[in-house]
Amino acid sequence: MKFLRLVEYFEKLEATTKRLEMFDILSELFKEAKADDIDKIIYLGQGQLLPPFHGLEIGMSEKYLIRAISDATDTATRKVEETFQKTGDLGETAEEFVKGKGQNLTVKKVYEELTDVAMTSGAGSVEKKVGFLSNLFKGVSSKEAKYISRFVIGRLRLGIGDPTVLEALALAQGDRALRPELERAYNLCSDLGLVAKTLLEKGMEGVKKFHVRVGYPIRMALCERLPSSEDIIEKIGKAAVEAKYDGFRVQLHKDKNHIEMFSRNLESTTHMFPEIKEAVKNFITADTVIIEGEALAYNESTGELFPFQVTIQRKRKHGIEELAKEYPLRYFAFDLLYVNGEDYTPKSFKERRERLKKIIKKNPVIEPSELFITDNHEEITKYFDDAIARGLEGVVAKRLDAPYAAGGRNFNWIKLKRSYRGELADTIDVCIVGYFRGRGARAEFGLGALLGAVYDPKADTFKTVSKIGSGFTEDEFAQLKKILDEISLKHKHSRVDSIMEADVWVEPRYVVTVTADEITRSPSHTAGRDKEGIGYALRFPRAVGFLREDKKSEDANSVKEIIDMFEMQKKVKVG
Numbered sequence: 001m002k003f004l005r006l007v008e009y010f011e012k013l014e015a016t017t018k019r020l021e022m023f024d025i026l027s028e029l030f031k032e033a034k035a036d037d038i039d040k041i042i043y044l045g046q047g048q049l050l051p052p053f054h055g056l057e058i059g060m061s062e063k064y065l066i067r068a069i070s071d072a073t074d075t076a077t078r079k080v081e082e083t084f085q086k087t088g089d090l091g092e093t094a095e096e097f098v099k100g101k102g103q104n105l106t107v108k109k110v111y112e113e114l115t116d117v118a119m120t121s122g123a124g125s126v127e128k129k130v131g132f133l134s135n136l137f138k139g140v141s142s143k144e145a146k147y148i149s150r151f152v153i154g155r156l157r158l159g160i161g162d163p164t165v166l167e168a169l170a171l172a173q174g175d176r177a178l179r180p181e182l183e184r185a186y187n188l189c190s191d192l193g194l195v196a197k198t199l200l201e202k203g204m205e206g207v208k209k210f211h212v213r214v215g216y217p218i219r220m221a222l223c224e225r226l227p228s229s230e231d232i233i234e235k236i237g238k239a240a241v242e243a244k245y246d247g248f249r250v251q252l253h254k255d256k257n258h259i260e261m262f263s264r265n266l267e268s269t270t271h272m273f274p275e276i277k278e279a280v281k282n283f284i285t286a287d288t289v290i291i292e293g294e295a296l297a298y299n300e301s302t303g304e305l306f307p308f309q310v311t312i313q314r315k316r317k318h319g320i321e322e323l324a325k326e327y328p329l330r331y332f333a334f335d336l337l338y339v340n341g342e343d344y345t346p347k348s349f350k351e352r353r354e355r356l357k358k359i360i361k362k363n364p365v366i367e368p369s370e371l372f373i374t375d376n377h378e379e380i381t382k383y384f385d386d387a388i389a390r391g392l393e394g395v396v397a398k399r400l401d402a403p404y405a406a407g408g409r410n411f412n413w414i415k416l417k418r419s420y421r422g423e424l425a426d427t428i429d430v431c432i433v434g435y436f437r438g439r440g441a442r443a444e445f446g447l448g449a450l451l452g453a454v455y456d457p458k459a460d461t462f463k464t465v466s467k468i469g470s471g472f473t474e475d476e477f478a479q480l481k482k483i484l485d486e487i488s489l490k491h492k493h494s495r496v497d498s499i500m501e502a503d504v505w506v507e508p509r510y511v512v513t514v515t516a517d518e519i520t521r522s523p524s525h526t527a528g529r530d531k532e533g534i535g536y537a538l539r540f541p542r543a544v545g546f547l548r549e550d551k552k553s554e555d556a557n558s559v560k561e562i563i564d565m566f567e568m569q570k571k572v573k574v575g
């Protein structure tokens with residue numbers, strides 16, 4: 001496919017705010033695409049060159065993009081900057097200066113050239129990146145330059161979430177009912193490009209044969225909630241009960257001496273945990289393996305676990321080795337998904353766990369998570385109280401005969417967390433979709449409250465649930481304004497469903513954790529809105545911590561979870 005053709009589709013996608021229209025446009029695009037191109041088309045449309053777990057970033061700032069435009073078009077940098085100041089959009093700016101007809105490049109060629117930009121690193125790489133990009137601009141038309149510019153600085157913003165791609169792929173095959181099978185494959189490899197390519201090359205037969213592979217993160221299984229130990233036993237009977245560690249989820253892939261680690265939102269985190277890597281090499285007695293567990297900072301002298309704030313410090317680029325000395329880690333392994341060529345995800349939890357224990361040799365870093373099996377709710381409550389006293393977050397109960405549900409939240413795993421009097425039993429993660437300028441003292445920062453939304457995976461949209469105006473310090477309000485202004489939009493984003501009118505709309509990108517007194521019914525919000533127009537809202541919401549850098553927008557809690565928590569809350573009150 002020619003890149004210009006793809007750009008025409010991008011224009012159409014950008015012009016629509018209707019989700020259904022978006023599915024149609026995308027499915028037309030997928031019908032037209034050949035197997036050789038479809039993966040690249042999907043990656044580019046989602047604003048990336050490869051899925052995030054590859055860690056391939058293009059590494060271009062606005063400043064360098066401006067230089068590339070100016071070099072390619074023989075324009076003074078100052079002139080490009082002036083136009084950028086007027087338009088506020090480097091895409092439109094490039095469009096204005098790149099005047100050539102272009103060489104009718106293919107998607108493949110543009111993709112390769114952009115990959116060259118991304119792969120360039122080390123000394124003098126900035127010059128080389130600018131050079132590659134300006135060369136690319138010389139070979140494209142103004143319209144193409146517009147989208148290439150937006151892509152390289154991460155401002156493509158077409159609003160194509162993963163579920164939208166899956167739905168459109170099924171539609172392109174003429175059968176929406178194919179979506180669950182496509183989703184299954186996606187859950188096993190976290191790579192939509194690979195799923196689509198397999199579909200076009202080998203048909204649904206190929207997709208059905210999709211299996212777990214080492215090096216491709218499996219989309220992680222998540223927990224449901226229940227209010228009490230009694231409810232847990234009633235729901236799943238005899239269960240494995242584990243400590244709930246408050247650290248960093250790590251999915252560990254070992255292929256002989258090649259070791260990689262992935263976070264909850266499927267980014268590569270290998271560089272963060274050098275001691276786990278070392279321990280895997282020496283103490284895991286299997287050639288190929290995928291293990292899941294929680295990594296957290298650990299006080300060697302007292303044997304105490306540190307809170308999340310300490311562990312999260314590993315999320316930095318430099319100085320990891322020093323940090324590893326200051327705050328050593330423990331890795332509590334809680335699941336086994338693959339071992340020596342065998343996919344373990346369909347096996348029962350009990351079987352997975354038994355094998356897991358056998359492949360970990362005793363060592364100071366990796367150990368199986370604490371676990372006991374019971375059908376007695378009093379035992380769970382006792383263990384829960386003890387866990388809280390030891391600074392753990394609570395417990396997770398697991399159904400013994402359940403397979404590993406990749407990419408799913410269901411009652412195979414149930415979490416029980418501490419609840420404070422007058423507060424919801426769990427915090428809620430909302431995605432920020434806009435903000436309000438605020439009145440009085442707040443107006444001084446230009447930001448007084450956030451508009452938070454929860455995720456609706458079926459529609460792939462964000463539905464509002466709360467206005468959050470407390471829990472941040474003054475400094476944080478000022479920082480938030482700066483961060484959000486970077487991703488502000490002229491109109492509400494096409495994936496946002498809201499009745500409230502924010503003063504400033506933003507791209508749904510950042511997640512913040514909030515706590516609240518309770519969930520109430522409200523006509524002001526769209527989350528869970530019924531025929532009468534009544535949705536759900538958080539009462540007295542307040543932010544806990546700052547932005548959740550470890551979560552993607554789609555990792556916000558879902559509308560269904562809000563409704564479930566509302567029902568749970570009613571039950572607790574009556575009981």
Ligand code: ATP
Binds near residue numbers: 223245247334
């Ligand atoms: P989400 O469920 O969306 O991940 P969250 O990030 O708020 O929400 P919780 O739902 O509170 O996390 O708990 C699930 C997380 O708990 C897992 O992702 C995992 O990182 C962590 N965890 C800690 N201990 C365990 C355990 N023994 N078994 C499974 N998960 C555990």
